[in-house]
Amino acid sequence: MCGIVGYIGDEEATPVLINALKKLEYRGYDSAGIAVIGDGKLSVRKAKGAIKFLEQRIATEIIRGSVGIGHTRWATHGEPSDVNSHPHTDVAGKIAVVHNGIIENHAKLRAFLESHGVAFRSQTDTEVVAHLIDFHYNGDLLQAVLETLKRIEGSYALSVVCESSPDRIVAVRKDAPLVIGVGKGENLIASDVPPLLEYTRDVYYPNDLEVAVVYRDRVEFYDADGDPIEKTTTHVEWDISAAEKGGYEHFMLKEIHEQPKALADTLRARIKTYATKSINLEEIGFDASWAEANRVVITACGTAWHAGVVGKYAFERFARIPVDVDIASEYRYRNPIFDPKDIFIIISQSGETADTLAAMRMARSGGARIIAITNAVGSTLAREADLVMYTWAGPEIAVASTKAFTTQLMCVYLIALQFGALRGTISSEDLARHIDELEALPAQAEKILAEKETIQRFAARNFNKSKAFFMGRLFDYAISLESALKLKEISYTHSEAFAAGELKHGPIALVDETTLIVAICTQRELFDKMDSNIKEVKARGATVLVITYEGETHFDKTADEIFRIPAAPDALTPMLSVIPSQLYAYYCSVLRGLDPDKPRNLAKSVTVE
Ligand code: G6P
Secondary structure (H helix, E strand, O other), rough: OOEEEEOOOOOHHHHHHHHHHHHOOHHHOOEEEEEEEEOOOOEEEEEEEOOOHHHHHHHHHOOOOOOOEEEEEOOOOOOOOOOOOOOOEEOOEEEEEEEEEEEEOOOHHHHHHHHHHOOOOOOOOOHHHHHHHHHHHHOHHHHHHHHHHHHOOOEEEEEEEOOOOOOOOOEEEOOOOOOEEEEOOOEEEEEEOOHHHHOOEEOOOOOOOOOEEEOOOOOOEEOOOOEEEEOOOOEOOOOHHHHHHOHHHHHHHHHHHHHHHHHHHHHHHEEEOOOEEOOOOOOHOOOHHHHHHHHEEEEEEEHHOOOHHHHHHHHHHHHHOOOOEHHHHHHHHOOOOOOEEEEEEEEEEOOOOHHHHHHHHHHHHHHOEEEEEEOOOOOOHHHOOOEEEEOOOOOOOOOOHHHHHHHHHHHHHHHHHHHHHHOOOOHHHHHHHHHHHHHHHHHHHHHHHOHHHHHHHHHHHHHHOEEEEEEEEHHHHHHHHHHHHHHHHHOEEEEEEEEEHHHHHHHHHOOOOOOEEEEEOOOOHHHHHHHHHHHHHHHHOEEEEEEOOOOOOOOOOOOOOOEEEEOOOHHHHHHHHHHHHHHHHHHHHHOOOOOOOOOOOOOOOOOOO
């Protein structure tokens, strides 16, 4: 969950590295640093806090040179501080390392190195890598890195520069993302694609333990034994403007507004429109054999897990197949029972979440077949799954996930409907109708966004409420979970979600006049039940916002306020009903004077446990 970058070419490295780091700030922003080699000398600058503090330091302590590495940190070992910032160097300050991940055996290695006289400067796990490379260095940086890899355990993306080899950067990954961009007379390294796009669209995605030696004019790859290997580049289609804010005040608001397009993009390529409309998942290799499963198991973390909870209801509704949904960090440790006919759906925006990958690998070792839903082309999840269904959401920069979530839902629905079609639990006519309904969603989402000021005004009246509870039933319960997460993530309001039927079993004890209740009411058969729940919390003094359909009068007498979304089928509404909650969380965050794009203590991509 840190970001690493590297540059080697004819330009000054410092501005390129700073620019690249800014595009990776979403991966961590506790501190930043760079190491640059110029005039035969390695220089390091680092600073605690956002990249602007590093920039201030560099403005007065200029470093020149055309090869360098950089880092933006999300602390794991050692508090955020100047000294714990990367790059870390060997004792002589001639070898510099940036690292994303965790060196699990760092304590043992530290003791070993200290017994050889090494004096450590930081509390980080990373510093051992710099000293180990120096320990093994005999004039060949690649060899020293290869020897070091034999000794370190854990996850890492590493970039290394050495004063005596100023013509190269050595980079390697294991269980952490790394991309190498191939430019003209220059090459770049980054944890993710956006920083590279200004310079090149041709990239290498190294696999675990493939070591890249990056020169100005070429990139060589070696396996863990030091034998050369051939790799080919991938052309990235992303538009660079997609990674910029595009006129919005924050990435999160921009990404909320991108949902109609993202939903349409994710849907369009998967629909066959000739004769009766049907779903085309052949492009991802999904054939009838997949629908012979006895059970579907969905695992994920955070927001992606909430997409899985919606998925459970959708699969049961459309495909009549048993579904287990599990949080990946629970799943991996609970000794789960496998059936070889289980199908796993693993959902992850980044495709790099450590617990999610571990759950996938467990499922794989148990013999299960795996469908990945991810937004990150070339991510570890995408490479290791049997089938990959990409969400075409484009890069999501804000830490709190919005468009990735709704496009994950779109993918889940498409798979559930196709399961149903193949299992004969929905007719071809019903399928065609559901496709029409899905196709209507982007325009309906647009209508909700056009009403955002209504949510903004509601937020202005309620953003200071000390507690907010989201409640609903069925699909609305799943969306309550996601809504409560959004609000707590970016506004730091104490918010929780519960199935409305659970109200009497505990949550109502917390309800008083300081409480905001958001009742999500889109499940028509359960409107009366929801109305009773609303009366119960109103009687305890809560303020109640109801989210329901246009033209629906059921809650007119009970709700304090009603936000109306376009009428859609109950089972498909989650892709709409979450949008008011995303907007509410966003406006509360801004009204509280916070930065919704960079919530405290959270990272976009949690690549360590
Ligand atoms: C972090 C992010 C969340 C995200 C979760 C899972 O906690 O802050 O927004 O939902 O990781 O990430 P993934 O990339 O696997 O979807």
